[in-house]
Amino acid sequence: MNLGRYIRRTAGHQPDAEAVVCGPTRLTYAELDDHSDRLAAALRGRGLGRGDRVATLAANRAELVVTEVALYKAGLTRAPINARLGATEVAHLLRESEARVLLTDAAHLETARAAVPGTGVRTVVGYDGPSDLGPGYAQILAEAEAEGRGEAEGEAPVDVECEEDDAAVLHFTSGSTGKLKAAVQTYGNRLALLRKSVMSADTRIGPGCRQILAGPVTHASGMPLMGIFFAGGCAIVLPRWDPEEFLATVERERATHAFVVPTMVNTVLALPGARDHDLSSLRQLIYGAAPMSPRRIREAWDLFGPVLSQGYGCGETTSGVLFLSTEDHRRAIEGEDEELLLSCGRPLAEADVRIVDDTGAPVADGEVGEIVVRGPDVVPGYHNEPELTAESFRDGWFHTGDLARRRSDGYVFIVDRKKDMIISGGFNIYAVEVESVLHQHPAVFEAAVVGVPDERWGEAVKAVVVPRAGAVLDEAGLIDFCAEHLARMKKPRSVDLVAALPHNPNGKIDRRAIRERYWAGTERRVH
Structure with a gap:
């Protein structure tokens, strides 16, 4: 096998069609x-x-x-x-x-x-x-x-x-541990990625389609490239992220598809002139790599139109393995099934996804367990990390470290990362659940929830919040707002208002860096 043959074939079919646009550079x-x-x-x-x-x-x-x-x-x-x-x-x-x-x-x-x-x-x-x-x-x-x-x-x-098991990409990622490790994506994994990008009408593009890749193409944002080229579309690579330039590029290039992370969507929604651009060419805007609150999803739907879809995956699964379609979004936003805005979708293409307990046994629908995945897109392990490979890849399944529940119709709902779960007074509190409520507050732009040291409870819930531009946030009022939507034990015990949250190089909120501020110097750490 050789993946380069697909580019050669498409070049034979349409040699003069644009394949890549990046800044002033255009390649047929x-x-x-x-x-x-x-x-x-x-x-x-x-x-x-x-x-x-x-x-x-x-x-x-x-x-x-x-x-x-x-x-x-x-x-x-x-x-x-x-x-x-x-x-x-x-x-x-x-x-x-x-x-x-x-x-x-x-x-x-x-x-x-x-x-x-x-x-x-x-x-x-x-x-x-x-x-x-x-x-x-x-x-x-x-x-x-x-x-x-x-x-x-x-x-x-x-x-x-x-050969299928030859290494194609050493995909370096830090995950939630901070340690840089390389998931070994084989040529077989990359071929599976190509297949899943064209197998479903929800993810497939074709000749004449133009997809914006907004993040670093060396990592998650570059995953769609071979699918685009296989199908004869054009990859529009942004040299750097700028929300105004993103909107201008959609309008100028008549982009039909785009892949972004929620942080990017947040910055677009904050632009006063976002509606001044013609975005009518967009057919699909896929977001992923981190959760997005239902409130923000509705705002994005209102701006971009009925084009949103969501993917869930990671370097170890060679891109998405769960997918929430545009139709799923429509059903939720129009009130047919509002809970779907909290879901990351159902299994995509060839991926086999389960929710399991600590022994690896599947849990009942509605119960919280860990997401595990197997299939041709799951990597064989980490480069030069036999112990970490043995810990994360067991009995043919990759253990993601994400806690979730499954609905009887197959939709998966992320609850939290295992390492981000807060244990306060013996109760398990999921940071994502608290963050979801915080994002419903009209004055909250961005929020992260972590457990901080507490002599009585072991850990206490801390909310670190970025206010919307021009908004005034009252810390006690925000805690009371959470208390209206959460059990008493889950509400934040304290709130810190900050100008910005730290993000890792891939655009995700860096909870580890946030947590470190509060745990530095303590003798005993829960995580």
């Missing part, structure tokens, strides 16, 4: 196929063979997309590094991945300079041109062309035969 399918052929040949010419690791460290740009396709064609393993990490973390990931080549941009050249020594990296390729660390991207593509590589010169393009 013929250009995407040609550039990726030449990059694959250049990497092979530098001695890289099937299974060798190639790292990237750059902000969103068209060349990152070309690189992904080239690595598939050459049978190499991609090690994407989050562009917001520091030199020490980058060095760790380069060593951990055993990368032999690093491709980086000018903005991260100094980080690369500090990180590369002591690693296995032998070549640093600069997307923006050559440096003292190595050649430029355009240079090695030109070299490959000059050497007669590629179909245009009559020589067969790079097409390395891969």
Whole structure:
């Protein structure tokens, strides 16, 4: 198998159709196929063979997309590094991945300079041109062309035969532990991702469709890429997140689809002029990676129209395994089944999803247990982490660490992360449940709930809240508001008002960082 063949096939069908748009750069399918052929040949010419690791460290740009396709064609393993990490973390990931080549941009050249020594990296390729660390991207593509590589010169393009269990991507994630680990996404996992992106009418795009990828394409936001290319659509990659530019891009590019995280939706909804843009081209806006409150979902439905859908998944499941469709949203918003706004959907495509107790036995519908997943999109484990792999992958099932309940009709409702559950006075309190109520308050823009030290109860519920712009929040009034919707033991015991909440590089609220403020220096920690 070779995933690059699908790009070559689409390029044969529609060579002049746009494949990638990123800032001023526009690539047709013929250009995407040609550039990726030449990059694959250049990497092979530098001695890289099937299974060798190639790292990237750059902000969103068209060349990152070309690189992904080239690595598939050459049978190499991609090690994407989050562009917001520091030199020490980058060095760790380069060593951990055993990368032999690093491709980086000018903005991260100094980080690369500090990180590369002591690693296995032998070549640093600069997307923006050559440096003292190595050649430029355009240079090695030109070299490959000059050497007669590629179909245009009559020589067969790079097409390395891969096995399903070969590593395609080392998907680095910190999860809720803060420790960087790599889920080993195989070529079989990535093929399953392609299948699920085109199997369902809810997720499929086709020729003429144009999907905005708003976050880092090296991680979750890049997961739809191969499905887009397989189907002949266009990937519109935002160089950086800016809510005004997102709306302008929808209007200018006549985008039909988009993938965002809830934090992005929040910033769009806060724009005074959001309704000044023509968003009528949108057919689907998928949100995921974190919960979004029912109140905010209704506001987004009102702005964008009946186009919302939600996905639930992670790096270990190679993207989404649960899906809440646009029709599900409509039923909830129009009052047919309002509880669905609290759901993350039902199993998607080939994923087998269960809710189990601590022994691995399925719990009854309505009872809280852990979400576990198996299927062709579930990775075999973590790179160089046998103990963590044994802990998280048991009897063929990946244990997500997410607590949930299942309704009799199959809809799954996330309750909390296991590590985010607050135990106060012997009672289990789910932070997500309290946050859901806080987001119903009209003056709350964003909120996070954590357990903080309490001598009497062990932990007490703390709400950390960002007020809406121009709103005045009364802490006691907010606690009383929660008491109207929650059992007494679940309401926040205290509220801290802050200007902003910390977010991790993927846009999720960083509860671990919030919790650390309150637990620092304590002798005993619950979590």
